[in-house]
Amino acid sequence: xxxxxxxxxxxxxxxxxxxxxxxxxxxxxxxxxxxxxxxxxxxxxxxxxxxxxxxxxxxxxxxxxxxxxxxxxxxxxxxxxxxxxxxxxxxxxxxxxxxxxxx
Numbered sequence: 222x223x224x225x226x227x228x229x230x231x232x233x234x235x236x237x238x239x240x241x242x243x244x245x246x247x248x249x250x251x252x253x254x255x256x257x258x259x260x261x262x263x264x265x266x267x268x269x270x271x272x273x274x275x276x277x278x279x280x281x282x283x284x285x286x287x288x289x290x291x292x293x294x295x296x297x298x299x300x301x302x303x304x305x306x307x308x309x310x311x312x313x314x315x316x317x318x319x320x321x322x323x324x
Contacts, residue, residue: 226303229303229306229307232300233303235296236303236304236311237307237311237320239293239296240291240311241324242286242324243323245283245286245287245291246320246322247286247322248283248285248286249282249283249286249308249311249312250311250312250315250322251282252279252281252282253279253308253309253312256278256279259275260272260275279308283295
């Protein structure tokens, strides 16, 4: 039976376990950076319609990592909010060295 998570603090260790492959983590990290760059570019140039590309870029990189490297189903499908929170916490944890981009 699949576990149901009712708090993000319980979910995050599961989220990290679903990102054991370093290429998958790297693709998440790249996608997150590109989303941040897209936001900055859209705001600086006042081209706010570009913000519609955020999910395509962010999820595009992440899902390639899951389907081709991690070989699992992204947590987004069952836990969309926790998964989004996990993406950004993992991004911060990679930046601070708490999570490695290497296996």
